[in-house]
Amino acid sequence: MDKLIVLGTGHAGVTKCYNTCFAITNDENYLLVDAGGGNGIIGRLEEAQIPLGKIHHVFVSHKHTDHILGLVWVIRRIGHLIHGRQYEGNLTIYCHEELVHTIRAITEATLDKPIMDLIGERIFLHVVTDGEKEFIDGYEFTFFDIHSIKAKQFGFRMRLSSGKNLTFLGDEPYNPVCRSYVENCEWLLSEAFCLYSERDIFKPYEKHHSTVKEACELAEELNIKNLVIWHTEDQNLAQRQELYTNEGKNYFKGNLYVPDDLEVIQL
Numbered sequence: 001m002d003k004l005i006v007l008g009t010g011h012a013g014v015t016k017c018y019n020t021c022f023a024i025t026n027d028e029n030y031l032l033v034d035a036g037g038g039n040g041i042i043g044r045l046e047e048a049q050i051p052l053g054k055i056h057h058v059f060v061s062h063k064h065t066d067h068i069l070g071l072v073w074v075i076r077r078i079g080h081l082i083h084g085r086q087y088e089g090n091l092t093i094y095c096h097e098e099l100v101h102t103i104r105a106i107t108e109a110t111l112d113k114p115i116m117d118l119i120g121e122r123i124f125l126h127v128v129t130d131g132e133k134e135f136i137d138g139y140e141f142t143f144f145d146i147h148s149i150k151a152k153q154f155g156f157r158m159r160l161s162s163g164k165n166l167t168f169l170g171d172e173p174y175n176p177v178c179r180s181y182v183e184n185c186e187w188l189l190s191e192a193f194c195l196y197s198e199r200d201i202f203k204p205y206e207k208h209h210s211t212v213k214e215a216c217e218l219a220e221e222l223n224i225k226n227l228v229i230w231h232t233e234d235q236n237l238a239q240r241q242e243l244y245t246n247e248g249k250n251y252f253k254g255n256l257y258v259p260d261d262l263e264v265i266q267l
Helices: 040-047 065-083 097-110 176-182 196-202 212-221 237-248
Strands: 003-008 021-025 030-033 055-059 091-095 123-127 133-136 139-145 154-159 165-168 187-191 226-230 255-257 264-266
Touching (some): 003 040, 055 065, 065 091, 065 097, 065 123, 139 176, 154 176, 187 212, 196 212, 212 226, 212 237, 237 255
Parallel strands (some): 030 055, 055 091, 091 123, 165 187, 226 255
Antiparallel strands (some): 003 021, 003 264, 021 030, 133 139, 139 154
16 A cells, blocks of 8 residues: 655744655655755654665655755765665656756755766656656656746646545645646645634745645545645644644545654555
8 A cells, every 4th residue: 555654744944843745655665755955854764764775756846945955965865875886776856847957056066076977877857847747656647837926836646556646736825727636636735834723823825825724625625535734834733733633624524634744644
C-alpha cells in the first residue's frame, strides 16, 4: 500500500516544526515533494528512515525559500553518494521552467564543482508543463499550474497503486480553473494557514493563504473523500490537531487529517 510520509507541516516562518514537505512511497522508492527551507530536511529524512539512496525523483512546486532551499542539501548529499559509488541510478528533479534557472543559480552559488558537474550527467532537471503527464516509479502524474498570484507554482494529480487519485494543491488557495484536477479525488493535500476563528490574529488572506474553514468547504464542494491540511502556523502546536479537526468537521463530512511532522498516512 502507498504511504504519505509527512516530513514537515509548517509555513515559511515556523520554528517549532519543519516547513511543509513530504514523501510518497510504495516501500521501495521514495518521491520527495519539496524540501523545506534548509538542512533540516536531512534530519527529517533520517528520522523518517528514508534513505537518500532510495530517492530518485523530487518534485519542487515553486521558488519560495521554505520549499526550495532544502533541495540544495539533498543534491549535495546525493552528489557525495554518487561520487562515493553509493548511489545507484540517477536523480531527476521535476519543476516548471522558471525553477530550472532558480535551482541552477542557487546550486552554482553554494555547491562545489564536483557536485555541479553531476547536473546533466547523473542529476537531471526535468521541466514539466501545464497538463503534462509523466510516469514516475509506476505512478501516473499530471502536473498543473495552480495559477498563483505570487511566484509561479505547480501542483499535481497522481494515480495511486490502488487506482485512487491524489491531488497536491501546493501552498496557495484553490483556483477554480484547476477544478478538473481536484474534483472527486479520493485524497486532497491542501494548505490551511490557521483556524478561521483566528484569522484576525494570523491574517492569512494578506499572505494569499486560506483557513481550515475554507479548505474544508472546498473539499466538501468538490466531493473529496480524504483531506490533509498543513502549511500552518505553529503557535499552538500541541493542540493544533484537536483545534483544527474540531473546526473542520463543521464544514467537511469526509476524513480530515491534521498531521504532525513525521506522521505516516496510509493512502
